[in-house]
Amino acid sequence: MPETASAPRHPDVFRPRPATEDDIPLLLGLVRDLAIYENLLEHVKADETGFGKWLFRDKKAEAILGEVNGVAVGYALFYTTFSTFLGLPGLYLEDLFIRPESRGKGYGTMLLREVARIMCERGYGRLEWSCLDWNTPAREFYRSLGAERLEEWTTYRLTGTGADALAGRTGNG
Numbered sequence: 001m002p003e004t005a006s007a008p009r010h011p012d013v014f015r016p017r018p019a020t021e022d023d024i025p026l027l028l029g030l031v032r033d034l035a036i037y038e039n040l041l042e043h044v045k046a047d048e049t050g051f052g053k054w055l056f057r058d059k060k061a062e063a064i065l066g067e068v069n070g071v072a073v074g075y076a077l078f079y080t081t082f083s084t085f086l087g088l089p090g091l092y093l094e095d096l097f098i099r100p101e102s103r104g105k106g107y108g109t110m111l112l113r114e115v116a117r118i119m120c121e122r123g124y125g126r127l128e129w130s131c132l133d134w135n136t137p138a139r140e141f142y143r144s145l146g147a148e149r150l151e152e153w154t155t156y157r158l159t160g161t162g163a164d165a166l167a168g169r170t171g172n173g
Contacts, residue, residue, distance in 0.1 A: 012068045014107055016114040019063035019075070021056040024048050027063055030075045034097040038132060061094065062118075066111045074098035076111045078118075081128070088125030091115060096129070108141060130155055 019027055028046060035041040054060045061079040065072050077095040082088075093115060098108045119127050131138050143149070158166060 012105075014073075014105075014110055015067050016064050016076075016111055017067065019055070019065050021052060023063075023065060023072075024051045024055075026065070026072055027051060027055075027075060027077075030072065030097060030099075031095070033099060034095055037097070037100070038135075064111060064114055066098065066107050068102065068107070073102035073107055074111060076115050078115055078127075080124075083125055086125035089122070090124050090126040090128060091119045093127060093129035109145065112145065 025048065028048065028051065031046055032041065032044055035044045055063060061077055063075055063077045066074040066076070074097050075095065076093060076097075078091045078093045081090045081092045083090050093112075096108060096112060096115075098111070116127055129142075131142060139149070164170070
């Protein structure tokens with residue numbers, strides 16, 4: 001059978017890169033996509049002003065975009081923690097998200113590998129994250145990477161009026 005004259009197919013090229021302030025709208029879109037996947041969209045309050053301040057000016061967190069042929073397919077967002085037992089800083093992975101149509105191609109592994117590389121390069125002691133109990137695909141993915149599930153730990157959260165009450169604050173003041 002003769003070959004066709006069609007152009008040769010070039011393999012997709014995945015590249016992780018640090019997010020910049022210009023990427024804020026893109027990051028917020030990916031955060032919303034994650035929230036939709038997790039059925040938590042009504043909880044998303046993040047906006048461009050907050051991301052600009054906390055991620056880029058005050059540098060309280062960092063984000064990496066995963067791109068395929070220059071198009072964002074996912075992101076990882078993380079920040080520094082500290083382990084008193086290790087006596088070392090660590091990284092907490094707040095979000096790891098790959099758009100559904102791009103899953104199963106190794107992009108999540110490559111993004112997580114980049115975060116682990118950053119952790120090791122900085123001399124930090126550990127990388128931790130949480131995963132929703134119902135998210136079986138993510139739990140299986142993490143297990144396949146050798147991540148340890150910490151069964152004996154329970155996450156607690158204090159926000160809004162509960163945090164205000166504990167801090168002795170009332171109303172908006």
